[in-house]
Amino acid sequence: MHKIVHPKIFYFGTPVVLISTRNADGSxxxxxxxxxxxxxxxxxxxxxxxxxxxxxxxxxRECVLNLPSVDLVGAVNRLALLTGRNPVPDYKAQQGYRFEPDKFGVAELTPEPSDIVKPPRVAECPVQLEAVVQQVHGFDEPSAWLAAIEVRIVRSHIDEQILMPGEKDYIDPEKWNPLIMNFCEFFGLSRKVHPSRLATIFAPPSRHVQPQ
Ligand SMILES: Cc1cc2nc3c(=O)[nH]c(=O)nc-3n(C[C@H](O)[C@H](O)[C@H](O)COP(=O)(O)O)c2cc1C
Known part of the structure; x- marks a missing residue:
């Protein structure tokens, strides 16, 4: 039986992104x-x-979207409850957040230069996407202090370990193991549960099979 409830959050499970940006002082x-x-x-x-x-x-107007795999959960957790903002906004201080100017150091992650944008990539992340801002939209009500930021990916750096063998532009979903944030807890994906009809459209031509 379904019940009518008012969930505090609707975080049904999405990949974690480590977003690197440049501060005004260049750090x-x-x-x-x-x-x-x-x-x-x-x-x-x-x-x-x-x-x-x-x-x-x-x-x-630019950033890098670094996607950690499940093995980087410790680094992601070390970044939780930190902000690069000084002073820390009151509501965040009350939640236990503290200012941290050296997020890479605290997380034990390594910055490496990007090709096109100024913020660095996270060397340990198998997926590093350099991106530029296209549009910024208000989100929810103005008092919610939220933005939906549309970015375009201008360069993708993918660890060869998660590419399909012999297919340079295809990420192998059997090898990519994203870290999932599910109602504020960390999860991994389970195994593939069924062949996908949609996947037949996006598969490399050499692997095209008839939809089932
Ligand atoms: C796993 C995880 C997921 C998060 N997802 C979001 C999110 O989607 N949007 C958001 O505004 N904050 C999110 N946060 C909280 C931000 O990381 C937090 O506000 C942080 O202080 C931002 O850092 P900054 O102030 O240095 O930019 C998330 C935190 C964690 C640990």
Whole structure:
């Protein structure tokens, strides 16, 4: 039987993204987020406008979307409850957040230069997507302090370990093991549960099979 309830959050399970941005003084900021969805070569990022990340993105108009695999959960958790914003907004201080200028150091992650944008990539992440801002939309009501930031991916760096053998532009879903944030807890994916009809459209031509 279904019950009518009022969930505090609707975080049904999405991949974690470590978003790197450039602070006004040229240093790097790094923040975990997971309200992201993907379409064609673009991504929509849902973030609080009171984060340092959004301040940086609005000023610099670029970022890197680094996707951690499940084995990086410790690093992601070390970044939780930190902000690059100084002073820490009151509501966040009350929640236990503290200012941290060296997010890479605290997370024990390694910055490496990007090709096109100024923020660094996270060397340990198998997926590193350089992106530029296309549009910024208000989200929810103005008092919610939220923005939906549309970014276009301008360069993709993918660890060869998760590519399909012999197919340079295809990520192998059997090898990519994203870290999932599911109602604020960390999960991995289970195994493939059924052959996908949609996958037949996106598979490399050499692997095309008849839809089932
Ligand atoms: C796993 C995880 C997922 C998160 N997802 C989001 C999100 O989608 N949007 C958001 O605004 N904050 C999200 N947060 C909270 C931000 O990381 C937090 O506000 C952080 O202070 C932002 O850092 P910054 O102020 O340095 O940008 C998430 C935190 C964690 C640990």
């Amino acid at each position: 790097a900021n790094l923040a975990p987020m997971s309200s992201a969805w993907w379409l064609n070569e673009s991504c929509m990022l849902g973030m609080s406008t009171r984060s340092q990340t959004v301040q940086n993105v609005l000023r610099e």
